Amino acid sequence: MLAGRRIVLGISGGVAAYKAAYLARLLVERGARVKPVMTQSAVEFLGPQTLAAITGEQPVVGLFGLDDVSPHTHLAQWADAIVIVPATAATLSRLANGLTEDALSATVLAAQCPVVAAPAMHTEMWEHPATTANVKRLEEFGYVLVSPEYGALAGGDEGVGRMAEPDTIVDLVDEILGGSGAMEGVRVLVNAGGTREAIDPVRYIGNRSSGKMGNAIAVSAANSGASVVLVTAAKPPDHPTIEVVAVESAQEMADAVWVRAGNVDVAVLAAAVADFRPVSSGDAKLRRAAGPPEIELEPTPDVLAGVANLVDRPFLVGFAAETGSLDEAVAKGQRKGVDLLVANDVARVGSGFGSQTNEVTIVFPDGHTTPWELADKTDIADRLWSLIGELMRDGDAR
Numbered sequence: 378m379l380a381g382r383r384i385v386l387g388i389s390g391g392v393a394a395y396k397a398a399y400l401a402r403l404l405v406e407r408g409a410r411v412k413p414v415m416t417q418s419a420v421e422f423l424g425p426q427t428l429a430a431i432t433g434e435q436p437v438v439g440l441f442g443l444d445d446v447s448p449h450t451h452l453a454q455w456a457d458a459i460v461i462v463p464a465t466a467a468t469l470s471r472l473a474n475g476l477t478e479d480a481l482s483a484t485v486l487a488a489q490c491p492v493v494a495a496p497a498m499h500t501e502m503w504e505h506p507a508t509t510a511n512v513k514r515l516e517e518f519g520y521v522l523v524s525p526e527y528g529a530l531a532g533g534d535e536g537v538g539r540m541a542e543p544d545t546i547v548d549l550v551d552e553i554l555g556g557s558g559a560m561e562g563v564r565v566l567v568n569a570g571g572t573r574e575a576i577d578p579v580r581y582i583g584n585r586s587s588g589k590m591g592n593a594i595a596v597s598a599a600n601s602g603a604s605v606v607l608v609t610a611a612k613p614p615d616h617p618t619i620e621v622v623a624v625e626s627a628q629e630m631a632d633a634v635w636v637r638a639g640n641v642d643v644a645v646l647a648a649a650v651a652d653f654r655p656v657s658s659g660d661a662k663l664r665r666a667a668g669p670p671e672i673e674l675e676p677t678p679d680v681l682a683g684v685a686n687l688v689d690r691p692f693l694v695g696f697a698a699e700t701g702s703l704d705e706a707v708a709k710g711q712r713k714g715v716d717l718l719v720a721n722d723v724a725r726v727g728s729g730f731g732s733q734t735n736e737v738t739i740v741f742p743d744g745h746t747t748p749w750e751l752a753d754k755t756d757i758a759d760r761l762w763s764l765i766g767e768l769m770r771d772g773d774a775r
Protein backbone atom coordinates (compact mmCIF):
# COMPACT_ATOMS: atom_id res chain seq x y z
CA MET A 378 0.00 0.00 0.00
CA LEU A 379 1.56 3.28 -1.06
CA ALA A 380 -0.94 5.74 0.43
CA GLY A 381 0.88 7.97 2.88
CA ARG A 382 4.20 6.17 2.31
CA ARG A 383 7.37 8.25 2.21
CA ILE A 384 9.48 7.61 -0.87
CA VAL A 385 12.87 9.13 -1.61
CA LEU A 386 13.08 9.08 -5.41
CA GLY A 387 16.71 8.99 -6.54
CA ILE A 388 17.50 9.98 -10.12
CA SER A 389 20.89 9.51 -11.72
CA GLY A 390 22.18 10.73 -15.06
CA GLY A 391 20.92 8.62 -17.90
CA VAL A 392 18.49 9.25 -20.73
CA ALA A 393 15.82 7.23 -18.90
CA ALA A 394 15.70 10.04 -16.31
CA TYR A 395 12.72 11.40 -18.24
CA LYS A 396 10.78 8.33 -17.09
CA ALA A 397 11.41 9.33 -13.46
CA ALA A 398 8.96 12.20 -13.90
CA TYR A 399 6.20 9.79 -14.90
CA LEU A 400 7.15 7.42 -12.10
CA ALA A 401 6.96 10.30 -9.60
CA ARG A 402 3.46 11.05 -10.89
CA LEU A 403 2.41 7.39 -10.42
CA LEU A 404 3.69 7.40 -6.84
CA VAL A 405 1.88 10.64 -6.04
CA GLU A 406 -1.33 9.35 -7.63
CA ARG A 407 -1.20 6.32 -5.36
CA GLY A 408 -0.97 8.65 -2.35
CA ALA A 409 2.77 8.42 -1.61
CA ARG A 410 4.78 11.41 -0.40
CA VAL A 411 7.79 11.76 -2.67
CA LYS A 412 11.06 13.63 -2.08
CA PRO A 413 13.36 13.65 -5.15
CA VAL A 414 17.16 13.49 -4.91
CA MET A 415 19.12 14.03 -8.12
CA THR A 416 22.77 13.55 -9.04
CA GLN A 417 24.46 16.46 -10.81
CA SER A 418 24.37 14.47 -14.06
CA ALA A 419 20.65 13.77 -13.68
CA VAL A 420 20.01 17.51 -13.85
CA GLU A 421 21.44 17.41 -17.41
CA PHE A 422 18.63 15.03 -18.40
CA LEU A 423 15.60 16.18 -16.39
CA GLY A 424 14.68 19.60 -15.04
CA PRO A 425 14.41 19.68 -11.23
CA GLN A 426 11.44 22.02 -11.62
CA THR A 427 9.48 19.27 -13.37
CA LEU A 428 9.92 17.00 -10.38
CA ALA A 429 9.17 19.85 -7.98
CA ALA A 430 5.89 20.52 -9.77
CA ILE A 431 4.88 16.84 -9.68
CA THR A 432 5.91 16.05 -6.12
CA GLY A 433 5.53 19.42 -4.40
CA GLU A 434 9.11 19.00 -3.14
CA GLN A 435 12.18 20.82 -4.44
CA PRO A 436 14.68 18.09 -5.44
CA VAL A 437 17.85 17.83 -3.37
CA VAL A 438 20.79 17.99 -5.77
CA GLY A 439 23.87 18.62 -3.65
CA LEU A 440 24.88 17.91 -0.08
CA PHE A 441 25.97 21.44 0.75
CA GLY A 442 24.57 24.96 0.84
CA LEU A 443 21.04 23.89 1.72
CA ASP A 444 18.82 25.01 4.61
CA ASP A 445 18.95 21.45 5.90
CA VAL A 446 22.31 20.95 7.61
CA SER A 447 22.25 17.18 7.05
CA PRO A 448 20.01 16.44 4.05
CA HIS A 449 21.23 12.87 3.46
CA THR A 450 20.64 11.60 6.99
CA HIS A 451 17.31 13.39 7.31
CA LEU A 452 16.11 11.97 3.99
CA ALA A 453 17.33 8.50 4.97
CA GLN A 454 15.50 8.65 8.31
CA TRP A 455 12.35 10.00 6.68
CA ALA A 456 12.09 7.39 3.91
CA ASP A 457 9.99 4.26 4.01
CA ALA A 458 11.76 3.27 0.79
CA ILE A 459 14.35 4.65 -1.64
CA VAL A 460 13.68 4.10 -5.34
CA ILE A 461 16.47 4.90 -7.82
CA VAL A 462 15.22 5.52 -11.33
CA PRO A 463 17.28 5.24 -13.46
CA ALA A 464 20.35 3.81 -11.77
CA THR A 465 23.39 4.50 -13.94
CA ALA A 466 26.47 2.29 -14.05
CA ALA A 467 28.31 5.01 -12.13
CA THR A 468 25.67 5.20 -9.41
CA LEU A 469 25.55 1.40 -9.06
CA SER A 470 29.32 1.44 -8.69
CA ARG A 471 29.23 4.13 -5.98
CA LEU A 472 26.49 2.34 -4.05
CA ALA A 473 28.27 -1.03 -4.28
CA ASN A 474 31.42 0.54 -2.87
CA GLY A 475 29.85 2.70 -0.18
CA LEU A 476 30.99 5.94 -1.78
CA THR A 477 29.06 9.01 -0.71
CA GLU A 478 30.23 12.06 -2.63
CA ASP A 479 26.74 13.05 -3.81
CA ALA A 480 23.39 13.47 -2.07
CA LEU A 481 21.88 10.32 -3.57
CA SER A 482 24.62 7.86 -2.65
CA ALA A 483 25.06 9.46 0.79
CA THR A 484 21.32 9.09 1.44
CA VAL A 485 21.37 5.43 0.41
CA LEU A 486 24.36 4.66 2.64
CA ALA A 487 22.64 6.37 5.59
CA ALA A 488 19.36 4.50 5.07
CA GLN A 489 17.96 1.41 6.71
CA CYS A 490 14.78 1.17 4.64
CA PRO A 491 14.29 -0.95 1.49
CA VAL A 492 16.23 0.26 -1.58
CA VAL A 493 14.95 -0.44 -5.09
CA ALA A 494 17.12 0.42 -8.11
CA ALA A 495 16.21 0.23 -11.78
CA PRO A 496 19.42 0.17 -13.87
CA ALA A 497 19.45 1.59 -17.39
CA MET A 498 22.43 1.70 -19.72
CA HIS A 499 23.86 0.42 -22.99
CA THR A 500 24.15 -3.38 -23.28
CA GLU A 501 27.94 -3.30 -23.15
CA MET A 502 27.90 -1.32 -19.90
CA TRP A 503 25.24 -3.60 -18.39
CA GLU A 504 27.12 -6.77 -19.34
CA HIS A 505 30.54 -5.51 -18.25
CA PRO A 506 31.99 -7.64 -15.42
CA ALA A 507 32.32 -4.50 -13.27
CA THR A 508 28.57 -3.83 -13.47
CA THR A 509 27.77 -7.52 -12.96
CA ALA A 510 29.93 -7.53 -9.80
CA ASN A 511 28.33 -4.31 -8.54
CA VAL A 512 24.82 -5.66 -9.09
CA LYS A 513 25.72 -8.87 -7.24
CA ARG A 514 27.12 -6.85 -4.32
CA LEU A 515 24.03 -4.64 -4.12
CA GLU A 516 21.78 -7.70 -4.08
CA GLU A 517 23.88 -9.07 -1.22
CA PHE A 518 23.15 -5.82 0.66
CA GLY A 519 19.45 -6.68 0.26
CA TYR A 520 18.74 -4.03 -2.38
CA VAL A 521 16.14 -4.94 -4.99
CA LEU A 522 17.45 -4.53 -8.56
CA VAL A 523 14.80 -4.32 -11.27
CA SER A 524 16.50 -5.87 -14.31
CA PRO A 525 16.57 -3.78 -17.47
CA GLU A 526 14.72 -5.04 -20.53
CA TYR A 527 15.49 -5.50 -24.22
CA GLY A 528 14.51 -2.52 -26.34
CA ALA A 529 15.54 0.75 -27.96
CA LEU A 530 18.55 2.43 -26.33
CA ALA A 531 20.00 5.94 -26.57
CA GLY A 532 21.78 6.86 -29.81
CA GLY A 533 19.57 4.66 -31.98
CA ASP A 534 20.93 1.38 -30.58
CA GLU A 535 18.95 -1.62 -29.47
CA GLY A 536 19.61 -4.34 -26.88
CA VAL A 537 19.32 -5.23 -23.21
CA GLY A 538 19.66 -2.17 -20.98
CA ARG A 539 16.41 -0.30 -21.36
CA MET A 540 14.95 0.60 -18.00
CA ALA A 541 11.96 -1.42 -16.72
CA GLU A 542 8.64 0.38 -17.17
CA PRO A 543 7.62 2.81 -14.37
CA ASP A 544 4.33 0.93 -13.74
CA THR A 545 6.26 -2.29 -13.10
CA ILE A 546 8.64 -0.51 -10.71
CA VAL A 547 5.81 1.19 -8.80
CA ASP A 548 3.95 -2.12 -8.45
CA LEU A 549 7.09 -3.67 -7.03
CA VAL A 550 7.59 -0.84 -4.51
CA ASP A 551 3.93 -1.15 -3.56
CA GLU A 552 4.40 -4.88 -2.97
CA ILE A 553 7.56 -4.37 -0.90
CA LEU A 554 5.90 -1.79 1.36
CA GLY A 555 2.56 -3.62 1.44
CA GLY A 556 4.34 -6.46 3.16
CA SER A 557 4.69 -4.30 6.27
CA GLY A 558 0.97 -4.04 7.05
CA ALA A 559 1.71 -4.73 10.71
CA MET A 560 -1.67 -3.37 11.82
CA GLU A 561 -3.79 -5.25 9.30
CA GLY A 562 -7.12 -6.11 10.92
CA VAL A 563 -6.69 -3.69 13.87
CA ARG A 564 -9.60 -1.27 14.35
CA VAL A 565 -8.53 2.16 15.51
CA LEU A 566 -10.38 5.26 16.68
CA VAL A 567 -8.50 8.57 16.87
CA ASN A 568 -9.80 11.98 17.78
CA ALA A 569 -8.11 15.25 16.94
CA GLY A 570 -8.37 19.01 16.89
CA GLY A 571 -9.74 21.60 19.27
CA THR A 572 -13.49 21.78 19.86
CA ARG A 573 -15.51 25.00 19.47
CA GLU A 574 -18.22 25.92 21.95
CA ALA A 575 -20.74 28.39 20.60
CA ILE A 576 -21.30 31.70 22.39
CA ASP A 577 -23.67 32.92 19.68
CA PRO A 578 -24.10 32.00 15.98
CA VAL A 579 -20.85 33.81 15.13
CA ARG A 580 -18.50 33.42 18.10
CA TYR A 581 -17.12 30.48 19.96
CA ILE A 582 -14.77 29.50 22.76
CA GLY A 583 -11.96 27.50 21.20
CA ASN A 584 -8.35 26.50 21.67
CA ARG A 585 -5.15 26.47 19.65
CA SER A 586 -5.05 22.77 18.74
CA SER A 587 -4.25 22.24 15.03
CA GLY A 588 -5.09 18.52 14.95
CA LYS A 589 -1.63 17.70 13.54
CA MET A 590 -0.69 15.20 16.25
CA GLY A 591 -3.99 13.30 15.96
CA ASN A 592 -3.76 13.37 12.17
CA ALA A 593 -0.24 11.93 12.28
CA ILE A 594 -1.44 9.14 14.60
CA ALA A 595 -4.34 8.30 12.30
CA VAL A 596 -2.14 8.31 9.18
CA SER A 597 0.55 6.18 10.80
CA ALA A 598 -2.00 3.51 11.77
CA ALA A 599 -3.72 3.60 8.38
CA ASN A 600 -0.38 3.26 6.60
CA SER A 601 0.31 0.12 8.61
CA GLY A 602 -2.95 -1.39 7.42
CA ALA A 603 -5.27 -0.56 10.36
CA SER A 604 -8.85 0.48 9.67
CA VAL A 605 -9.02 3.97 11.11
CA VAL A 606 -11.87 6.29 12.05
CA LEU A 607 -10.78 9.86 12.76
CA VAL A 608 -13.25 12.02 14.67
CA THR A 609 -11.94 15.52 14.24
CA ALA A 610 -12.69 19.14 14.92
CA ALA A 611 -9.77 20.21 12.70
CA LYS A 612 -8.67 19.83 9.07
CA PRO A 613 -8.29 16.07 8.42
CA PRO A 614 -5.39 14.56 6.45
CA ASP A 615 -5.99 13.71 2.82
CA HIS A 616 -5.76 9.93 3.13
CA PRO A 617 -7.60 7.38 1.00
CA THR A 618 -8.42 4.85 3.71
CA ILE A 619 -9.15 6.96 6.81
CA GLU A 620 -12.86 7.42 7.58
CA VAL A 621 -13.32 11.01 8.76
CA VAL A 622 -16.13 12.13 11.06
CA ALA A 623 -16.21 15.92 11.31
CA VAL A 624 -17.43 17.44 14.58
CA GLU A 625 -17.35 20.86 16.15
CA SER A 626 -18.35 20.92 19.82
CA ALA A 627 -17.30 18.78 22.78
CA GLN A 628 -20.79 17.26 22.83
CA GLU A 629 -20.56 16.25 19.17
CA MET A 630 -17.07 14.89 19.83
CA ALA A 631 -18.30 12.86 22.79
CA ASP A 632 -21.29 11.47 20.90
CA ALA A 633 -19.19 10.51 17.87
CA VAL A 634 -16.43 8.90 19.96
CA TRP A 635 -18.65 7.07 22.44
CA VAL A 636 -20.84 5.48 19.80
CA ARG A 637 -17.74 4.03 18.10
CA ALA A 638 -15.39 3.27 21.00
CA GLY A 639 -17.00 -0.08 21.82
CA ASN A 640 -16.27 -1.36 18.33
CA VAL A 641 -12.53 -0.69 18.11
CA ASP A 642 -9.40 -2.33 19.46
CA VAL A 643 -7.52 0.88 20.23
CA ALA A 644 -8.69 4.44 20.90
CA VAL A 645 -6.16 7.26 20.86
CA LEU A 646 -7.80 10.43 22.11
CA ALA A 647 -5.53 13.27 21.04
CA ALA A 648 -8.17 16.00 20.67
CA ALA A 649 -8.13 19.14 22.79
CA VAL A 650 -11.70 19.01 24.03
CA ALA A 651 -13.05 22.10 25.80
CA ASP A 652 -13.62 21.60 29.52
CA PHE A 653 -16.39 24.22 29.70
CA ARG A 654 -19.02 25.60 27.35
CA PRO A 655 -21.54 28.43 27.52
CA VAL A 656 -24.76 27.27 29.17
CA SER A 657 -26.73 28.79 26.35
CA SER A 658 -25.92 30.28 22.98
CA GLY A 659 -28.63 32.45 21.56
CA ASP A 660 -29.89 32.37 17.99
CA ALA A 661 -28.97 35.99 17.45
CA LYS A 662 -25.53 37.61 17.38
CA LEU A 663 -24.61 39.43 20.61
CA ARG A 664 -24.38 43.18 19.96
CA ARG A 665 -21.56 45.44 21.12
CA ALA A 666 -24.11 48.09 21.98
CA ALA A 667 -25.63 45.77 24.58
CA GLY A 668 -22.37 45.88 26.53
CA PRO A 669 -20.11 42.98 27.62
CA PRO A 670 -22.19 39.83 28.00
CA GLU A 671 -22.06 37.65 31.06
CA ILE A 672 -21.32 34.17 29.82
CA GLU A 673 -22.19 31.42 32.22
CA LEU A 674 -20.22 28.24 31.69
CA GLU A 675 -20.94 24.59 32.43
CA PRO A 676 -18.72 21.50 32.18
CA THR A 677 -18.62 19.61 28.90
CA PRO A 678 -18.80 15.80 28.70
CA ASP A 679 -15.51 14.10 29.63
CA VAL A 680 -14.79 12.19 26.41
CA LEU A 681 -11.81 10.26 27.81
CA ALA A 682 -13.60 9.23 31.01
CA GLY A 683 -16.60 8.09 28.97
CA VAL A 684 -14.43 5.66 27.01
CA ALA A 685 -12.45 4.59 30.11
CA ASN A 686 -15.75 3.65 31.83
CA LEU A 687 -17.03 1.44 29.02
CA VAL A 688 -17.46 -2.14 30.22
CA ASP A 689 -15.68 -3.57 27.19
CA ARG A 690 -13.36 -0.73 26.47
CA PRO A 691 -10.57 -0.61 23.87
CA PHE A 692 -6.91 -0.15 24.70
CA LEU A 693 -7.04 3.49 25.64
CA VAL A 694 -4.45 6.21 25.08
CA GLY A 695 -5.13 9.73 26.33
CA PHE A 696 -3.32 12.98 25.70
CA ALA A 697 -2.72 15.76 28.20
CA ALA A 698 -1.65 19.26 27.21
CA GLU A 699 0.05 20.98 30.12
CA THR A 700 1.89 24.23 30.66
CA GLY A 701 4.87 23.76 32.95
CA SER A 702 5.01 20.79 35.31
CA LEU A 703 3.73 17.42 34.11
CA ASP A 704 2.65 16.37 37.64
CA GLU A 705 -1.01 16.96 36.83
CA ALA A 706 -0.68 14.79 33.70
CA VAL A 707 0.71 11.93 35.77
CA ALA A 708 -2.22 12.30 38.20
CA LYS A 709 -4.66 12.46 35.29
CA GLY A 710 -3.30 9.24 33.81
CA GLN A 711 -3.93 7.37 37.05
CA ARG A 712 -7.25 9.07 37.85
CA LYS A 713 -8.77 8.34 34.45
CA GLY A 714 -7.54 4.77 34.25
CA VAL A 715 -6.06 4.92 30.77
CA ASP A 716 -3.52 2.42 29.42
CA LEU A 717 -1.12 5.16 28.39
CA LEU A 718 -1.08 8.91 28.68
CA VAL A 719 0.92 11.11 26.33
CA ALA A 720 1.73 14.37 28.07
CA ASN A 721 3.23 17.43 26.52
CA ASP A 722 4.13 20.88 27.66
CA VAL A 723 2.43 23.03 25.04
CA ALA A 724 4.18 26.17 26.28
CA ARG A 725 7.59 24.87 25.15
CA VAL A 726 9.20 25.93 21.88
CA GLY A 727 8.76 23.25 19.19
CA SER A 728 6.18 21.38 21.21
CA GLY A 729 2.43 21.22 21.06
CA PHE A 730 -0.20 23.27 19.25
CA GLY A 731 0.37 24.09 15.60
CA SER A 732 3.95 22.88 15.63
CA GLN A 733 5.17 20.14 13.24
CA THR A 734 7.30 18.78 16.07
CA ASN A 735 6.48 17.68 19.58
CA GLU A 736 8.30 16.71 22.77
CA VAL A 737 6.21 14.32 24.79
CA THR A 738 6.47 12.32 28.00
CA ILE A 739 4.88 8.90 28.15
CA VAL A 740 3.03 8.24 31.41
CA PHE A 741 2.47 4.57 32.25
CA PRO A 742 -0.40 3.29 34.42
CA ASP A 743 1.92 2.71 37.39
CA GLY A 744 2.93 6.38 37.28
CA HIS A 745 6.40 5.97 35.83
CA THR A 746 7.27 8.32 33.00
CA THR A 747 9.55 8.19 29.96
CA PRO A 748 10.44 11.43 28.19
CA TRP A 749 10.86 11.22 24.41
CA GLU A 750 13.16 13.68 22.67
CA LEU A 751 11.82 16.44 20.40
CA ALA A 752 10.78 14.87 17.09
CA ASP A 753 8.54 15.33 14.09
CA LYS A 754 4.92 14.49 14.93
CA THR A 755 4.93 11.75 12.26
CA ASP A 756 7.89 10.07 13.99
CA ILE A 757 6.22 10.36 17.39
CA ALA A 758 3.10 8.78 15.91
CA ASP A 759 5.09 5.83 14.49
CA ARG A 760 6.90 5.37 17.79
CA LEU A 761 3.65 5.54 19.74
CA TRP A 762 2.12 2.76 17.62
CA SER A 763 5.22 0.60 18.18
CA LEU A 764 4.82 1.10 21.92
CA ILE A 765 1.08 0.41 21.85
CA GLY A 766 1.74 -2.76 19.84
CA GLU A 767 4.35 -3.93 22.36
CA LEU A 768 2.09 -3.25 25.33
CA MET A 769 -0.90 -4.93 23.75
CA ARG A 770 1.16 -7.99 22.85
CA ASP A 771 2.63 -8.24 26.35
CA GLY A 772 -0.69 -7.43 28.03
CA ASP A 773 1.44 -5.25 30.33
CA ALA A 774 -0.72 -2.23 30.51
CA ARG A 775 -4.08 -3.62 31.63
Ligand SMILES: Cc1cc2nc3c(=O)[nH]c(=O)nc-3n(C[C@H](O)[C@H](O)[C@H](O)COP(=O)(O)O)c2cc1C
Nearest residue numbers: 389390391392416418419465466467468497498499
Ligand atom coordinates in the same frame (compact mmCIF):
# COMPACT_ATOMS: atom_id res chain seq x y z
C1 LIG B 1 23.71 11.34 -23.69
C2 LIG B 1 24.19 10.50 -22.55
C3 LIG B 1 23.43 9.45 -22.13
C4 LIG B 1 23.84 8.66 -21.07
N1 LIG B 1 23.06 7.61 -20.68
C5 LIG B 1 23.50 6.80 -19.69
C6 LIG B 1 22.72 5.67 -19.30
O1 LIG B 1 21.63 5.43 -19.80
N2 LIG B 1 23.20 4.89 -18.32
C7 LIG B 1 24.41 5.12 -17.70
O2 LIG B 1 24.80 4.35 -16.84
N3 LIG B 1 25.14 6.21 -18.04
C8 LIG B 1 24.72 7.03 -19.03
N4 LIG B 1 25.48 8.12 -19.40
C9 LIG B 1 26.71 8.38 -18.66
C10 LIG B 1 26.43 9.07 -17.33
O3 LIG B 1 25.72 10.26 -17.55
C11 LIG B 1 27.72 9.34 -16.58
O4 LIG B 1 28.35 8.12 -16.28
C12 LIG B 1 27.51 10.13 -15.35
O5 LIG B 1 28.76 10.36 -14.73
C13 LIG B 1 26.60 9.42 -14.37
O6 LIG B 1 26.57 10.12 -13.17
P1 LIG B 1 25.58 9.81 -11.99
O7 LIG B 1 25.54 8.36 -11.79
O8 LIG B 1 26.15 10.54 -10.84
O9 LIG B 1 24.26 10.39 -12.38
C14 LIG B 1 25.06 8.93 -20.43
C15 LIG B 1 25.79 10.02 -20.83
C16 LIG B 1 25.39 10.79 -21.89
C17 LIG B 1 26.23 11.94 -22.31
